[in-house]
Amino acid sequence: METKNIGLRGIEVADTKISNIDGEKGKLIYRGFDILDLTKNSTFEETSYLLLYDKLPTKQQELNEFNAKLVEARYIPKQMQKNMANWRGDADPMDMLQAFVSALAGYYDEEFSNKDASIEKAINLISKVPTIIASWQRIRNGLEIIDPDSSLSHAANFLYMMSGEKPDTEVEKIFDVCLILHADHTFNASTFTARQVASTRAHMYSAASAAIGALSGELHGGANTEVMKMLLEIGEIDKVELWIKEKLVHGEKIMGMGHAVYKTYDPRAQVLKELSRKLAVKSKDNGSI
Amino acid sequence: METKNIGLRGIEVADTKISNIDGEKGKLIYRGFDILDLTKNSTFEETSYLLLYDKLPTKQQELNEFNAKLVEARYIPKQMQKNMANWRGDADPMDMLQAFVSALAGYYDEEFSNKDASIEKAINLISKVPTIIASWQRIRNGLEIIDPDSSLSHAANFLYMMSGEKPDTEVEKIFDVCLILHADHTFNASTFTARQVASTRAHMYSAASAAIGALSGELHGGANTEVMKMLLEIGEIDKVELWIKEKLVHGEKIMGMGHAVYKTYDPRAQVLKELSRKLAVKSKDNGSI
Numbered sequence: 001m002e003t004k005n006i007g008l009r010g011i012e013v014a015d016t017k018i019s020n021i022d023g024e025k026g027k028l029i030y031r032g033f034d035i036l037d038l039t040k041n042s043t044f045e046e047t048s049y050l051l052l053y054d055k056l057p058t059k060q061q062e063l064n065e066f067n068a069k070l071v072e073a074r075y076i077p078k079q080m081q082k083n084m085a086n087w088r089g090d091a092d093p094m095d096m097l098q099a100f101v102s103a104l105a106g107y108y109d110e111e112f113s114n115k116d117a118s119i120e121k122a123i124n125l126i127s128k129v130p131t132i133i134a135s136w137q138r139i140r141n142g143l144e145i146i147d148p149d150s151s152l153s154h155a156a157n158f159l160y161m162m163s164g165e166k167p168d169t170e171v172e173k174i175f176d177v178c179l180i181l182h183a184d185h186t187f188n189a190s191t192f193t194a195r196q197v198a199s200t201r202a203h204m205y206s207a208a209s210a211a212i213g214a215l216s217g218e219l220h221g222g223a224n225t226e227v228m229k230m231l232l233e234i235g236e237i238d239k240v241e242l243w244i245k246e247k248l249v250h251g252e253k254i255m256g257m258g259h260a261v262y263k264t265y266d267p268r269a270q271v272l273k274e275l276s277r278k279l280a281v282k283s284k285d286n287g288s289i
Numbered sequence: 290m291e292t293k294n295i296g297l298r299g300i301e302v303a304d305t306k307i308s309n310i311d312g313e314k315g316k317l318i319y320r321g322f323d324i325l326d327l328t329k330n331s332t333f334e335e336t337s338y339l340l341l342y343d344k345l346p347t348k349q350q351e352l353n354e355f356n357a358k359l360v361e362a363r364y365i366p367k368q369m370q371k372n373m374a375n376w377r378g379d380a381d382p383m384d385m386l387q388a389f390v391s392a393l394a395g396y397y398d399e400e401f402s403n404k405d406a407s408i409e410k411a412i413n414l415i416s417k418v419p420t421i422i423a424s425w426q427r428i429r430n431g432l433e434i435i436d437p438d439s440s441l442s443h444a445a446n447f448l449y450m451m452s453g454e455k456p457d458t459e460v461e462k463i464f465d466v467c468l469i470l471h472a473d474h475t476f477n478a479s480t481f482t483a484r485q486v487a488s489t490r491a492h493m494y495s496a497a498s499a500a501i502g503a504l505s506g507e508l509h510g511g512a513n514t515e516v517m518k519m520l521l522e523i524g525e526i527d528k529v530e531l532w533i534k535e536k537l538v539h540g541e542k543i544m545g546m547g548h549a550v551y552k553t554y555d556p557r558a559q560v561l562k563e564l565s566r567k568l569a570v571k572s573k574d575n576g577s578i
Contacts, residue, residue, distance in 0.1 A: 083372040086368050086372050087368075088396055092395070095495065100388070103388045106380030196481060197499065199506070202502050209391070209498070209499070214486045217487075
C-alpha cells in the first residue's frame, strides 16, 4: 500500500488573530502592532498583556496588577527543584523543560473551562518557565539555585536567576527586546502542536509541554541549538570564511540562515543583529556581559 | 479580524500503512490483519512485532529475541522512581506519564537518524510505559514499587507490577487481548501530535510524551477516564436506567458511547463487551480479580 505524506503546506486549517506575518514586506505583527514599534515603545510585560488581553494596558494600575501577578507566579515548588537535582546531569535542557512544564499540572491544576483560569495558567507559564530553565542551568553547572527577585523586571530577573548577577539596564533592555521578538510567531509547528493537544480538551500545561517538544526539533527551535554548536565549532572570526566555504563545497546545510516564511528579511534579525553588535562591543569593554 | 477554525475533518494530510479502519464494515486492520484474528491467534508481543516490523515473526527464534529485548527494557532508573515519590500525591496519572516519558530522553538518548535506534526507542516505550504507570500507581497508594518479573508476559507483568499478584492465565489472556485491541488506532489526535512533533526532528520520547498529552484530553483517551467517573457515580446496576434518563432529559452527553469513525459498531467494543462479562462473572465467583 502506498502511503501519502502530503503535509500541511498550503492547507488552511485555522488561523490566529494573535499575530500575523507579512512575508512579502518582512513584517511581524502582534495584535495589530508592528513588533519593531513594540520593541521601541513597550516592555515584555506590556507585550505579554497585549497578547493575552488583545489590548495594551491603558492605565498604570492595569499594568501594575498584571506585573504583580507575573512576579508572584515566578516561584516553582522546591520539590520540583529537588527532583531536577536528581535528574541525569547531562540531560538536554529542552527535554527538562518539556518534562517539568508538564509536571506543573501536578501542582497548579486550576479549573479547566473558564477564561480566568486560562489566563492564570498562561501567567504561570510565562513566569515559571524562566525559573525552570534557570533552575536547571544552575543545577547542571553544580551551582546553587537562585530564587526570583521581585524587584526585578521579567527580563532582568531571568538573567539574575541564570547568572547570580543583576544585569545593568542596557543588558536588561537588550534581553527584554529579545523576549518581545520571540513572544509569538503565528501558527508555527509548536503552536500547531499546542492547539492540537488542547483541541482534545487536555489542559494548557500539557499543550505547552507538547509544544516545547515540537520546538526542540532541529527543524524548528532546535535550529538555534545547532547555530550555537556551529559558532562554538568555528570558534574565531578568522575561521568563518574557510568554514563556510568548506560547508558549501560539500553541499551541507548552514543552520539558522533565515526563516522560510519571510521573502525579504526576518524583521527580528534586523533588530537582533544590531543588539548583538552592541553586546559584543560591551563585552569587549568590560570583559563580560 | 475574523479567524478561521476549520480543523482537519475531511482534509488529507498524510496516512499510515500501520493500520486502517473500515468504518462502514466496522473493521480495524493492523498491517493487513483483522484485529479480531489477532486477538484470537496472537499475543500482544507478536502484535507489537507485527506493528514494528510489518510482518509477524515467522521463526520462534525471532519472537524469542524480540521478547528478550522487551523484557530487558522493562526497568526504569531508580532515580526516576525516587522523583515520582517526590511528586504531589494527587497528581493525575496522565500528567505523570507525559512528564516521565519525556524524561526518558534524559536517560536513553540513543542516536537519532537510524532505523535500529528508532526500534530501540520504540521497545523502550512499549516496555517502560507500563513500569512508569505501575510505579506511580503504587506510589500514590502508598505501596512499595514492584520490580518487573522477567518470567511473565507483557500483560501478566503489568498486572503483577500494579497489584503485586500474578494473574491467573484467564485474566492474563483477557488483558493481553485488551492490549492488542489498543495497540494502534490509525491517524488519531495523539498519533497526529506525535508525527507533528517528530516532523521537526524532535526525538521519539518527546513525540510520545506530546501524544500522551493529546490522549489525556476528554475528547480523546480522556473519555475513558470520564466513563470510569460515570460508573463510579452511578454505583449500582439498579441505578443505571434512572441515571441515563436524567442525563437525556437534561440534554447532557453520555461519555464513551462509540467512536465517531465507526458507522456500524466499534469492533473493539464487540470483543471487550464479552471479556467484561467474563471478568464480571469471575470476580463474582472469587470476590476479586
